[in-house]
Amino acid sequence: xxxxxxxxxxxxxxxxxxxxxxxxxxxxxxxxxxxxxxxxxxxxxxxxxxxxxxxxxxxxxxxxxxxxxxxxxxxxxxxxxxxxxxxxxxxxxxxxxxxxxxxxxxxxxxxxxxxxxxxxxxxxxxxxxxxxxxxxxxxxxxxxxxxxxxxxxxxxxxxxxxxxxxxxxxxxxxxxxxxxxxxxxxxxxxxxxxxxxxxxxxxxxxxxxxxxxxxxxxxxxxxxxxxxxxxxxxxxxxxxxxxxxxxxxxxxxxxxxx
Numbered sequence: 001x002x003x004x005x006x007x008x009x010x011x012x013x014x015x016x017x018x019x020x021x022x023x024x025x026x027x028x029x030x031x032x033x034x035x036x037x038x039x040x041x042x043x044x045x046x047x048x049x050x051x052x053x054x055x056x057x058x059x060x061x062x063x064x065x066x067x068x069x070x071x072x073x074x075x076x077x078x079x080x081x082x083x084x085x086x087x088x089x090x091x092x093x094x095x096x097x098x099x100x101x102x103x104x105x106x107x108x109x110x111x112x113x114x115x116x117x118x119x120x121x122x123x124x125x126x127x128x129x130x131x132x133x134x135x136x137x138x139x140x141x142x143x144x145x146x147x148x149x150x151x152x153x154x155x156x157x158x159x160x161x162x163x164x165x166x167x168x169x170x171x172x173x174x175x176x177x178x179x180x181x182x183x184x185x186x187x188x189x190x191x192x193x194x195x196x197x198x199x200x201x202x203x204x205x206x207x208x209x210x211x212x213x214x215x216x217x218x219x220x221x222x223x224x225x226x227x228x229x230x231x232x233x234x235x236x237x238x239x240x241x242x243x244x245x246x247x248x249x250x251x252x253x254x255x256x257x258x
Contacts, residue, residue, distance in 0.1 A: 025139075025218045029147055032140040042145040050111040050146070051153030055160065057110055058103060062161035065102065066168025069093065073169075074177045083177075087184035088191030090169040095197045097249070099162040104208035104245040107150070107157060108238055112216040115146050116237040119220025120230035128221070143221060147213030154209030155202050162201070200256050207252065208245050215241045 069090050077083045119142060122128050128138040166188065173179045192198065216237050223233030 021222070022214065022218055025221070026214050028139050029144055029214070029217070032137065032144050033148075035140060039141065039145045042141070043148055046146045046149035047153060049114070050107070050149045051156060054107055054110050054153070054157055057106060058157045058161050059164045061102065061106055062099075062164035063168040065098065065161075066090070066094070066165030066170075067172045069098075069165065070169030070172030070177070074173050074179065083179060084183050085187055086169070086173045086179060087187035087189075090166060090173075091188040091192040092197065094162050094165050094169075095192055095201045097253075099165065100158050100201050100204035100208060101245065101249050103158040103161045103205060104154065104212065105242055106161075107154060107209075108212055108241045108245065111150060111153075112212045112241055113234045113238050115150070115216040116220040116223070117230055117234045119143065119146075119217060120223040120233050123221065123223060124225040124227070124230060126225075138221070143217035147210075147217050150213035150216070151206065151209040154212070155205040158201060158205035200252070203256075204249060204252050207248055211244050211248060212241050215244065 070086065073089050074083055074086050077085055077089070119128075122142065128142065131138045131141055170181070170184055173184055174181045219233040219237045219240070223229045
């Protein structure tokens with residue numbers, strides 16, 4: 001019994017210490033933002049890698065998710081004679097929940113894991129130590145541009161996902177199921193409010209980008225300097241960031257008020 005309690009205490013202590021290390025790493029990142037020199041060129045390149053290279057995945061995924069939503073929701077609403085509400089239901093579900101959450105999960109698998117692997121490879125090949133030898137802060141030079149790029153790219157990719165998902169649902173509902181296009185668009189326009197629904201979506205995507213940027217860069221900097229350590233850090237980034245995104249989604253939804 002004493003051994004079990006001791007093991008539980010050790011696990012809790014290790015978890016609290018891990019949270020402290022992440023918080024300290026995040027504090028160093030925030031403190032590095034105003035420090036010169038500007039890493040604008042590295043930021044643009046990181047934004048291209050995290051944002052532009054994810055556009056095709058986001059657009060295709062959004063369109064297919066919209067098609068599935070349009071088909072399933074139209075079939076369900078038809079049972080209750082409320083198929084005119086397809087646009088409203090699709091718009092609210094995508095803008096409030098599915099858009100930011102699915103975008104966050106997709107970007108985690110596509111860009112977050114790549115950033116962790118890239119930084120981990122730099123650590124295993126001692127490139128980060130080389131930067132320190134040249135009096136260059138690796139957090140400012142390597143981690144900060146990538147974390148900022150994920151933070152900026154996430155809301156933009158979220159908007160693309162929602163637009164293509166609405167288009168996919170429109171295609172299925174109007175062209176395949178025979179719903180009037182004007183009814184679909186008017187229901188969407190009446191249901192979705194910019195200040196409440198779109199604002200909540202933008203806030204969620206921004207928070208998800210911050211979390212993903214922090215987790216992916218931290219896991220890369222803290223991984224073991226070998227191939228197995230980089231692989232474990234990459235997997236841990238995907239798992240940890242996905243769980244944090246889902247938890248943050250609940251917290252924001254509960255605080256915002258449905």
